[in-house]
Amino acid sequence: MLFTLFSLACVSLSFGRLIERDLHPEWTALNIPVDLAEPVQVRLALRQRNVAKLLSFVDTVTDPSSDKFGKFMSNEAVRELVSPPVEDVNRVTEWVHRVNPDATVDTSRGDVVVVDTTVGGASALLSAEFAHYHHPTTGKMLTRTMRVSIPDELDDVVELVHNVMELFEGRRQQSSIPAVPSKEKRQNSNNNDAGYVIPEVLRKALYAIPDDDYRDVSAKSSVVVVEFQGVPSYSPSDNKMFDTQTGEVDTKVTKVVGPPPGESGGEEALDIQYMAAMALNSSLWYWTETNWLLEFAQDFNAQSDAPYSVSISWGWYSTGQCDINCNGMTAKQYIQRAEVEFAKAVARGTSFFASSGDQGAPGDENAYCSDSSISDIYPGTSHYFTSVGATMFSGDVSGDATSAATDYPNSPICHGGTYTCAPAPQTEVACSYPQSLITTGGGTSAMLEMPDWQKSAVDGYMNSGVTLPTSSAGYFPKNRWFPDVAANGHGYLIALNGEMEQVDGTSCSSPVWAGIAALLNGRRFAQGKGPIGFLNKVLYAAPSTVFTDITEGNNNCTESCCGTGFQATTGWDPVTGLGTPNFPALASYIDSLP
Incomplete structure (x- = not known):
């Protein structure tokens, strides 16, 4: 001893x-x-102290119909208040x-x-x-x-x-397999006939996101990807390989919180490579939190220069937060404390994005479909996060390897026929097993009540005629629903340990939306405005034209079986939310806000 x-x-x-x-x-x-x-x-x-006052301030300052919209507090003022x-x-x-x-x-x-x-x-x-x-x-x-x-x-x-009692193995919302040449027969159920995804596919084939036109304004913005449980940092050599193969500008990480770069895992490679690409020249942070959400939120709020856009691709079901770090509190009390910490960051103008989960409506709590229950995910059901689901290509392939090479002339990986990049344009459906490695998560929170900004959209879904899981455990229709939006989450190519690998998951989708928020912030800063901040009230009040409505698919399955879930339909739904971004219309709408 x-x-x-x-x-x-x-x-x-x-x-x-x-x-x-x-x-x-x-x-x-x-x-x-x-x-x-x-x-x-x-x-x-x-x-x-003054928690009710803080939450009331956040409610007002994030409301696009309020004359106080966008008038955020300083970090010092938030600390003094609470x-x-x-x-x-x-x-x-x-x-x-x-x-x-x-x-x-x-x-x-x-x-x-x-x-x-x-x-x-x-x-x-x-x-x-x-x-x-x-x-x-x-x-x-x-x-x-x-x-x-x-x-x-x-x-x-x-x-x-x-920070002294937690015993938890957090779940990253991502699954992967080795990337193989496009014509090689796969020995699994994964279907990738439409081609692989790289950043240029997201910009040109799906969301009409300008590239070079935004490099100057994006330099005024900032983003961070967050990992947990002390996982490895990112690999600079893998980032360089990814940038070379896909034709992206060299990834430059502005600040690292946690372990220095070196070895990398699949989640870490995915997050940093796609966040860097989608956010263009934004100041890029890479954050590894040793423990879990509460510690991260406290440390984030301690940063005077914290980034304005945050992507978290991790989550766990709400009632299981005590598996993480409740320390004598109930899971609901833990989440309520975390909610206040996130509200403090929102009061400063922060936009949070989180994955909606990869196990469909059954979720991690019922990953093996042992009954008809459904479960949620936190922070993907937080009142202060934009919850991001996943889509995949519809299968109506509009081109071939030759047209893809023409569509993406600066992306070497799309040339030569080894990997077929998805040609432009593409249409999308909800991402689901067995066509994908994962199924997009969605449903209702087990803990948090429905916010006012979501009620109209949920009422529309409830009255749309779709079949609802009225008798399923874990279904709380009066609580917060998720996801809010979606982005493609199937067939992403990443560089990992010197090889190309395919990853699927809502871990793909969250960095895409966080990168888009960085571009919108850069645009606002160039116009002399402040950050857009928490996006949900803005998005739910937006005209439908700022989204592509995803009306096909469901989230009945997990990553390995099928159970109870929800159906996509016209308008908002708990499969792909409001839809995927139509960037030109979204940017125009954001421009109209003070």
Whole structure:
């Protein structure tokens, strides 16, 4: 056993509130010694003030019919509004230093106290016992505790303790197979007869997005892709290969939060390669969060120069958020705290985008279609995110390899017949298994109520005559529905470990919309306006011409089976939302807003 000396004061405290969690069944406690000197970070989320005032401000400033539309707060003003009194913050920091004088305490976030200490220090601070926990499938090992205590004297100040109890393997909304020459027979159900997707296909065959005309204005904008669970960073060599093969301008990452670039996984390659391409010259951030959503939101809000457009391709069903990091709270309470953190960023003018999931309406909670239930995904059902579903080509191929080479003269990968890029133009249907590797997610939130801006669209769907899963568990028609919009999510080519690979998923779709938001922001900045901010109220109030309505397909299936789901139809639906972007009309509409 390892023993390390550390400085702890002898303090008599009355520990009142006990916070416990059950060990997640996928994890095993290991009977091996814990190094008391191992670094650990404890986060103490404090009770916030003026939350109702913050949410009311966000509701007004994101409403295109309001004379206050777009008049966002500064980061400092948001922090001042929501943070508890400085006297309460001082009470917490004084307690930390009394128990553990050597701990480093950061109060700059205002409503969360970040304590960098050791396992021994955290044990004394929280009256906790730490152990090693192992995930047998991934091999991941974490040092965590299953119970912490808060002194009676701080019960009115500390809302939750986090970053020390979470045991979770997050899910990326993406599936992949090796890319193969176009004429080679596949030994799976994946259908890619229409050809592969590269950024130029998205611009020219689908969404009419200008390229060179937007490079100057996009330089005024900023975007970030976010990964979780400490996954590998991006690979510069893979990015270079992708740019060379597809004819894109060299990817330049402005700022990295988390591990430095090096090795990459499929999700990381997809996100950075397509975000960079779609956002053109925007300032590009790459963010890896070690833990989960609450930690990310807190750290994002601490950045004075945080990007205006954010893409998150990760998610998990709402009732399973306690598998992540609830720490004595219910899943709903955890989500409510996260919602406030995201609202703080929206109050600054941030646009958030999230994948709607790859397991259809059954979702991750019913991925094997064991019954007729459906499930949701968070943050894809957040009130402050634009939830993005996926489409695929309809199969009505309008050209061949020769025409594709003509359509994309600056994209070498489309030439020579090894890979057939989808020729322009193309039509789309909902992305679904077995024609695709995934099925686009959609349905209702299990936690969050329906926002006012969505009610008219949902009423239209409910009265359209489509069959509804009225008796299915997980179906809450009075709650928030998703997705809001869609983009292609099938047959994307990425460069990974020196090879080309096909990926499918709503992980493809979310960076596309985030990149489009960056272009819209760049356009607004060039006009002397502020960022567009949270897009949902703007999109639901937009004329139908700004979208291509996707009216074919359903999301009954997961990635491997079929169960209960929803049908696409005319207008908004819980399969592809309002539709895919018609960029010229969308840009014109955004231009008309103050």
